[in-house]
Amino acid sequence: MTDNSFDHDTTHDTSHDTTYDTDVYGYDEPMVGPLEAPETSSGFHPVNIGQLVMGVAFAGMVLVWALVQGDVVETGELRWLLPIPWLAAGAAGLAATVLPSRK
Helix, strand or coil: CCCCCCCCCCCCCCCCCCCCHHHHHCCCCCCCCCCCCCCCCCCCCCCCCHHHHHHHHHHHHHHHHHHHCCHHHHHHHHHHHHHHHHHHHHHHHHHHHHHHHHC
């Protein structure tokens, strides 16, 4: 006859199973609930220029794709239309770089 019961290891420490492992994520204490801005926050934060540039480029490419799919522009016009999102992304990156230094 085979024993179908599971071997329960009573020496296993399960205290870390229910808590937030702060060392892995780099936080000093566990986060509970939604993330909230500090009360003294003014609402402004530094711009990540790389994310801004790639976001503008992606949005521009989606716009070009939508124009082609909607038959607003023909595929023959892509030669001049595809560089526009990259130029707009570069301009947004330059603006984000220059504007904070003027303050």
